Amino acid sequence: MKRVLFFVDKEWSLGRFHSDLIKYLFGKGIDAQLLDYRRSYWATEIEELAAVYDYFVTTYHGVDFLHLQYNIPLEKCKVILYHDHDAKEFIKQSQYVQKVASIATVSQSLLKYSEQMNRNIH
Secondary structure: OOOEEEEEEEOOHHHHHHHHHHHHHHHOOOEEEEEEOOOOOOOOHHHHHHHHOOEEEOHHHHHHHHHHHOOOOOHHHEEEEOOHHHHHHHHHHHHOOOOOOOOEEEHHHHHHHHHHHOOEOO
C-alpha cells in the first residue's frame, strides 16, 4: 500500500476536499493523511514522516518549503494545482518543475499548462 502525506491547508474547502480525497484513495489502496502546512514542525518530525511516506503532495509554494526547510527530496514531492495562479507561479519556480515526482490538477482547464511546463499534468 502506498503512503501519501498531503501537506496542505486543513481548513475550509481545501480541508474538506482533501478529507474526502483521503477516503476515496483508501478504497484504491493508498493510505493518505493530512499535515497542516500552516503549522511549524521540528525537522526531526518531518524526517520521521519522510521515512514512512512514499510521497508528499502539496501546493506550488509547499514544495519549496518542504524541500528547503525540511530537506524533502523533490522526487518525493507531488504538486497539485488548483487555479491558474498556481500553475503560473509554479512555472516561475522552474528549478522544481522538472524535478518533482509529478504534477496534478483538479481542473481540466489547467491541463493547458502542460506544454509550458514540458511535463504531463494528471
